[in-house]
Amino acid sequence: MGRYALRRLLQAVPVVVGTTLLIYWMMWALPGDPFAGRCGERACPQDYIEAMNAQFMLDQPLLVQYSAYMANLVQFDFGVTYNMVPVSTLIAQALPVTLRLALIALAVEAVVGIVAGVIAGLRRNGYFDTLVFVSTLVALSVPIFVIARFAQWGLGVNLGWISPTVSNEATWAELLVPGAVIATTTTAVLARLARTTIAENLRADYVRTAIAKGLPRSRVIGVHVLRNSLIPLITLLGLDLGSLMVGAVVTEGIFNINGLGGLVYNHILRLDSTVVVPVATLFVLIYIFANLVVDLFYGVLDPRIRYE
Amino acid sequence: MALNLPDENERPEDRSPLLEVEDLHVEFRTRAGTAEAVNGVSFTVDRGETLAVMGESGSGKSVTAQAVMGILDMPPGAITGGSIRFCGRDLLGMSAEERRRVRGEGVSIIFQDALSALNPLFPVGWQIAEMFRVHRGASRSEANKRAVELMDRVHIPDARRRAGDYPHQFSGGMRQRIMIAMAIALDPGVLIADEPTTALDVTVQAQIMELLAELQEELGMALILITHDLGVVADVADRVAVMYGGRVVEYADVFDAYRRPAHPYTKGLLESIPRLDQVGSDLQAIGGTPPSLMDMPLGCAFHPRCHYRRETCVTTPPPMYTVGPERASACHFYQEVLDDHGDR
Numbered sequence: 001m002g003r004y005a006l007r008r009l010l011q012a013v014p015v016v017v018g019t020t021l022l023i024y025w026m027m028w029a030l031p032g033d034p035f036a037g038r039c040g041e042r043a044c045p046q047d048y049i050e051a052m053n054a055q056f057m058l059d060q061p062l063l064v065q066y067s068a069y070m071a072n073l074v075q076f077d078f079g080v081t082y083n084m085v086p087v088s089t090l091i092a093q094a095l096p097v098t099l100r101l102a103l104i105a106l107a108v109e110a111v112v113g114i115v116a117g118v119i120a121g122l123r124r125n126g127y128f129d130t131l132v133f134v135s136t137l138v139a140l141s142v143p144i145f146v147i148a149r150f151a152q153w154g155l156g157v158n159l160g161w162i163s164p165t166v167s168n169e170a171t172w173a174e175l176l177v178p179g180a181v182i183a184t185t186t187t188a189v190l191a192r193l194a195r196t197t198i199a200e201n202l203r204a205d206y207v208r209t210a211i212a213k214g215l216p217r218s219r220v221i222g223v224h225v226l227r228n229s230l231i232p233l234i235t236l237l238g239l240d241l242g243s244l245m246v247g248a249v250v251t252e253g254i255f256n257i258n259g260l261g262g263l264v265y266n267h268i269l270r271l272d273s274t275v276v277v278p279v280a281t282l283f284v285l286i287y288i289f290a291n292l293v294v295d296l297f298y299g300v301l302d303p304r305i306r307y308e
Numbered sequence: 309m310a311l312n313l314p315d316e317n318e319r320p321e322d323r324s325p326l327l328e329v330e331d332l333h334v335e336f337r338t339r340a341g342t343a344e345a346v347n348g349v350s351f352t353v354d355r356g357e358t359l360a361v362m363g364e365s366g367s368g369k370s371v372t373a374q375a376v377m378g379i380l381d382m383p384p385g386a387i388t389g390g391s392i393r394f395c396g397r398d399l400l401g402m403s404a405e406e407r408r409r410v411r412g413e414g415v416s417i418i419f420q421d422a423l424s425a426l427n428p429l430f431p432v433g434w435q436i437a438e439m440f441r442v443h444r445g446a447s448r449s450e451a452n453k454r455a456v457e458l459m460d461r462v463h464i465p466d467a468r469r470r471a472g473d474y475p476h477q478f479s480g481g482m483r484q485r486i487m488i489a490m491a492i493a494l495d496p497g498v499l500i501a502d503e504p505t506t507a508l509d510v511t512v513q514a515q516i517m518e519l520l521a522e523l524q525e526e527l528g529m530a531l532i533l534i535t536h537d538l539g540v541v542a543d544v545a546d547r548v549a550v551m552y553g554g555r556v557v558e559y560a561d562v563f564d565a566y567r568r569p570a571h572p573y574t575k576g577l578l579e580s581i582p583r584l585d586q587v588g589s590d591l592q593a594i595g596g597t598p599p600s601l602m603d604m605p606l607g608c609a610f611h612p613r614c615h616y617r618r619e620t621c622v623t624t625p626p627p628m629y630t631v632g633p634e635r636a637s638a639c640h641f642y643q644e645v646l647d648d649h650g651d652r
Contacts, residue, residue, distance in 0.1 A: 002396065201379075205424035211379050215411030215442050227429050302429060303474040 001299060012288045017059035017070075023280045024066050027273035034082055034271040040132045052082065056274070073278060081267070081274045089127060090263060090275060091282070097170040098259035101252075103242035104172070104179030105186075110237055113187040116223040117194025119230075124199055124220065132195065136188035165256040182248045186240045193236060195280065197229040200273045205229070231301055237293030242287040324396045325352035326530050327376070327415070327498050332390035334368070334375050334554075336601075337383060343601035345371040347503035347554035348390070353498065358524065358531040360541040360562065362577070363551035366598055369534045371543050372551075373500045376532075377417050378407050385630070395497065413443055416491040420503040426475040432486045433471025439493040458489040462519060481512035485519065488498075492523055499524070500532045505540065513537075517544055538581055542566060547634070550574045552611030557638045559628070570637035570646050572614045608640070616641045 035052045038044055053059045057068060072079060078087035096172040119134040139147075155162030155177060166174045201207065202225060208225045260279055267275035298305045313474045335344035346368040353359045361369045376392055380400065392399045394414055399407060419425040427435060436458055437451035446454065452471065459467035462485040475483055484504060491499055501520060505513035521544050524531050533545060541548055541562060548565050550558040550573060569575040576594040596613035599605055600612040603611055611621040620640050628636045631646070639645060 065315050205419065205421065208379055208428040209419065209425045209487075209490075210427070212411055212417050213439060213442075214408050214410070215438070216408060219442065224427055228427070304428060304476050 001296065001307045005296060008292050008295070012285070015288060016114055018276060019284045020070065020281050020291060021066060022067070024273065025062065027268075027271070027276055028065075028243070028270055029163055030268075038082075038259070051167055056082070073281065078278050079274055082272050087175055087275055087278055091260075091279065093265045094258055094260045097175075097257060098261070100170065101175050101179050101182065101248075101257065101259060102241065104175055105183040105244050106237065106241055108180050108183040109187045109190055111242065112183075113190030114194050114233060116187075117191035118198050118226070118257065120191065121195040121198025121202070124195075129195070130227055132191055133163060136191050139184045139188035140254060144181065144248070145250045145254065146187065147184055148251045150155055151181050168258065170257055170259075175257070178251055178257060182244065182251050187238070190233060190236055196228065197232055198225060201225045201228050227301075231298060234297055234301065235294055238290050238297070242290040245283065245286045245290075324393065324516075326354050326395060327532075328352045328391075328393040328458070329372070329376065329506050330391045330393075332372065332375060332392065334371050335386050335388050336378065337386060341541070341602045342541070345385075345554055345601055346375065346602060347604075349549075349554070351549050351556060351559065353530040353532055354496065355530055356524070356528050357547070358521075359535060360545035360546045360548040361532060361534045361551060362536060362538070362541055363385060364536060364598055366601065367551040368554035369551050370502055372500050373417060373532065373534055376498075377500065378411060379417075384464075402407060409443070412439060412487065412491075412496065414496055415498040415500065416496040417500040418484070418487045418491050418504050420506050422480065422487045422507075423475060425487060431439055431472045431474055433480070436471075436490045436493060439490060443494055445572060455489075458493055458607075461484070461492075461578045462486070462489045463525075464489075469489060478507050479512075484508065484512075484516050486555045488516075488523070490521065492527060492529075495527060496529060498530045498532065500534065502534045503536070504533075506535075507539070513540070520544070538577060543614065550577070552584055553604060554601065555609065555638060556628075557610065558636070560631075560635045560637075564632070564635060568629045568646055570642045571610075571639045572616050572645055573610050575645055576613075608638070616644060 033049070035044060035049045039048070039159055040220045050059075060068075069079075076088075078091070080086050081090070120126075120129040125131055152164050155161045162177050163174065166178065197253050204225075205230075207224055209221060210220045216225075245260070249265045251257075252259045252262045253265075260282070264279050267273075296307075299307060323633075329352070330350045332346055332349045333344070336343040336345055349368065349372050351359060351361075361372065363369050371380070371385070375387055376383075380387070384482035387400060387411050390400075394410060399410060402410070426432065433452060433455045435449070437446075440446040440451040440454050441448070444451075447522075453645060456467050456471050459471060464482055464485055475486070478486065488504075499520075502521070505516050508516060517540055520531060520533075522600060523529075531544075533540070534543060540648075545562045548558075549556045550565070550571065552573050556571065558565060558574045560570065564570075565574060566578065569578060573594070576592075579592040580594060582591055593616045594613055599612070605622075606625075607623050608614070608621045608626050610615045614621065616639070618641070624640070626638045626640045628638050629642055631642055633638050637645075
């Protein structure tokens with residue numbers, strides 16, 4: 001398993017190089033001059049533009065720029081933005097916020113999605129099952145920004161239970177509702193997946209054996225059925241952790257949360273690749289890592305899966 | 309918990325049979341209609357006895373076993389009539405909790421496909437030990453110890469080391485032995501073996517049957533052997549119940565049934581066995597197809613395929629005629645069938 005993990009991590013190297021090169025190239029290919037509009041009403045002096053171009057090596061060929069940039073990146077030197085703010089500072093501010101938001105969303109998905117799905121799967125075609133079916137249908141069909149606006153208006157403005165926007169500290173409590181909003185889609189998918197998986201496993205032969213062994217129903221479900229149903233659910237959750245970290249730009253925008261998603265978005269608009277590339281690299285690494293953890297977890301959950 | 313198993317020293321006349329199934333009816337209600345899977349099955353089995361339940365696919369033998377175990381899928385299945393008594397207690401009238409305790413402790417079952425019947429995600433030793441932990445409240449180490457002993461008892465080599473292995477790491481025969489170990493863990497009165505050897509190759513089949521016979525002798529339990537393998541029946545069974553279309557059509561001592569069948573279906577089954585002294589001749593198959601459970605023929609269910617068919621067979625379902633001591637046949641013309649077979 002150790003060798004397998006190592007091989008998977010080594011496979012990540014070409015993936016990171018490929019994606020960063022692609023992102024770098026796309027930022028470079030965006031039309032417009034990042035330094036042209038920075039001096040208010042009047043045009044920027046040519047000296048300034050040339051000095052900035054030289055500092056950020058924008059006068060060099062693309063591959064030279066990229067190599068120099070990556071050389072710094074592997075030494076954990078993220079450089080400064082075009083505004084001379086250290087990129088590492090920006091990431092250090094945004095990452096904890098995104099992390100908190102992602103963990104809240106993940107917790108909501110795991111608890112609400114799995115519990116609702118399992119109960120629906122156990123009592124198929126019952127009252128609760130219908131309720132889950134209808135509510136997941138709603139959650140999947142309404143766009144996330146509508147849900148976000150609705151929560152903000154209903155809970156924040158109308159009822160006053162939450163503050164409509166999140167403060168700069170972005171505390172756990174403040175992020176609760178935004179996190180739940182971000183979680184809606186995956187919660188709905190997870191609930192449906194859990195329902196189907198449970199219903200399928202209930203018909204499995206080993207469940208019949210467990211009943212024939214005279215085990216109480218709680219044990220049959222809680223130990224035998226649930227354990228066998230976990231793999232697809234863990235897969236979905238693991239992959240979703242990746243996309244949650246990438247951030248929900250729209251939801252963050254609505255609730256005024258300064259997370260990684262918003263950070264990237266704002267700097268794309270400013271044509272500032274100094275932030276976009278390292279954060280995108282971070283996304284890639286998080287995604288690869290989340291996938292690896294999920295894959296390694298299979299081996300723990302299912303002894304039939306072996307790593308060579 | 310004590311199940312009040314009958315005392316060995318009790319006077320025999322006080323004792324009801326260990327397991328007594330009477331006029332059992334099971335239906336499956338589906339959108340396509342109601343299927344009468346079991347239609348008035350009765351049999352008894354006692355300690356130390358082996359009853360073979362024989363019949364083709366869809367004859368209701370496995371459904372009967374599931375009804376006795378209480379593991380029928382309900383719905384769509386429903387027990388619509390009859391009684392199942394174990395040690396004189398009515399299993400169908402019990403609370404769910406009482407019924408659960410009888411499973412594994414009083415009556416247990418092994419299935420055809422041990423690979424899918426064992427939970428793939430838990431070590432086999434753990435799955436056996438679960439019996440002691442749940443039913444007896446044994447500690448983890450005590451339960452594991454008993455599990456290893458049981459694996460030894462069903463002749464799994466190197467049991468202590470292999471207890472930590474998972475089902476997929478065993479061969480088919482070894483997996484069935486693990487199922488057996490689990491089923492006999494609590495020393496049940498009745499063991500139901502639902503086609504235990506069908507999925508195994510022939511040499512392994514023999515070993516498993518030998519093991520079952522050996523365990524039955526040691527433990528003195530009753531064995532209900534569900535099979536369509538006529539050879540297996542001849543080897544190990546004391547009595548045989550032949551099922552067709554959800555009914556027991558012949559009930560007899562295995563020796564009598566094989567020598568002089570009293571039902572045309574039993575006769576057809578026996579004649580379909582390829583015989584070494586008739587090499588080169590065509591195989592004797594029973595013509596026609598088994599009836600649909602959704603749409604049973606009126607009268608005798610077997611009449612469309614029967615050579616002895618008369619007007620009565622089409623109109624009147626035959627009762628169980630008593631043919632002799634401990635022997636019955638559901639055929640209006642059993643006497644003719646008996647007489648025909650005298651020359652075999």
